Amino acid sequence: MxxxxxxxxxxxxxxxxxxxxxxxxxxxxxxxxxRSSTWWTGTVLQALGFLLTLVARRSLxxxxxxxxxxxxxGVTAIIQHVTGAxxxxxxxxxALVALLGGLALLGPVTIxxxxxxxRPAHEIFxxxxxxxxxxxxxxxxxxxxxxxVGGIGFSFGAVGARLVIGDELHPLWIFWxxxxxxxxxxxxTGVGIVLGQLHMTRGLARSQATTxxxxxxxxxxxxxxxxxxxxxxxxxxxxxxxxxxxxxxxxLAGSMALLRSDPETIAEPA
Numbered sequence: 399m400x401x402x403x404x405x406x407x408x409x410x411x412x413x414x415x416x417x418x419x420x421x422x423x424x425x426x427x428x429x430x431x432x433r434s435s436t437w438w439t440g441t442v443l444q445a446l447g448f449l450l451t452l453v454a455r456r457s458l459x460x461x462x463x464x465x466x467x468x469x470x471x472g473v474t475a476i477i478q479h480v481t482g483a484x485x486x487x488x489x490x491x492x493a494l495v496a497l498l499g500g501l502a503l504l505g506p507v508t509i510x511x512x513x514x515x516x517r518p519a520h521e522i523f524x525x526x527x528x529x530x531x532x533x534x535x536x537x538x539x540x541x542x543x544x545x546x547v548g549g550i551g552f553s554f555g556a557v558g559a560r561l562v563i564g565d566e567l568h569p570l571w572i573f574w575x576x577x578x579x580x581x582x583x584x585x586x587t588g589v590g591i592v593l594g595q596l597h598m599t600r601g602l603a604r605s606q607a608t609t610x611x612x613x614x615x616x617x618x619x620x621x622x623x624x625x626x627x628x629x630x631x632x633x634x635x636x637x638x639x640x641x642x643x644x645x646x647x648x649x650l651a652g653s654m655a656l657l658r659s660d661p662e663t664i665a666e667p668a
Contacts, residue, residue, distance in 0.1 A: 461623040465646060501645070507641045507645065528593070553617060
């Protein structure tokens with residue numbers, strides 16, 4: 399199962415990488431995002447990436463999956479360089495090295511938590527995040543804040559996906575026997591993804607990708623990692639906390655640098 403999860407994670411990163419430019423281009427269509435075939439193509443690829451990383455979350459730590467999802471930025475940069483669409487500058491190449499180096503550090507130092515039964519604390523966390531994101535729909539947010547709220551939406555969606563897919567006592571394919579708590583968490587997971595996509599699209603329609611995606615990547619990497627450590631029983635291996643911190647820092651720094659060097663490129667991890 400671990401090998402399947404790793405394979406799905408790699409394929410999910412590729413899907414996110416290809417989805418990126420489509421989402422940004424489609425969000426600025428003069429007819430509106432919902433009428434743009436480019437935006438829908440990006441959304442479908444993004445959904446595919448989410449499904450693949452959903453399987454990965456069954457066996458791999460939240461911290462690793464969320465950080466690796468940022469690798470979609472690196473995939474996009476490499477594809478553009480190989481195809482000649484946009485040659486990679488020296489700074490962009492260094493950012494890519496930092497991103498990959500950070501992911502390489504995180505791989506061996508994090509341990510997936512045991513299968514965790516859904517508890518009221520999980521539902522309360524997700525419900526609070528959902529209310530915050532819903533209220534924010536009617537607030538005059540700046541593009542950067544749209545990114546923050548979008549990151550919160552994708553974050554609690556990722557946590558919900560981990561809870562649902564990781565519940566070994568209640569397999570999803572026996573859906574008629576699922577307890578109410580699983581249905582509630584599943585519903586909130588969908589709500590988180592939709593709200594995250596909504597706020598991200600609103601922000602991208604009004605600003606450069608860097609302004610929106612910088613804070614969004616930061617939130618959706620750190621918040622699920624924190625939840626994994628506090629509510630899901632995921633811990634770094636003994637004596638590897640400095641490597642864990644360094645891995646996260648390099649991954650985020652590389653992601654931010656790639657965004658700054660190419661503001662038209664996005665790849666959204668859920």
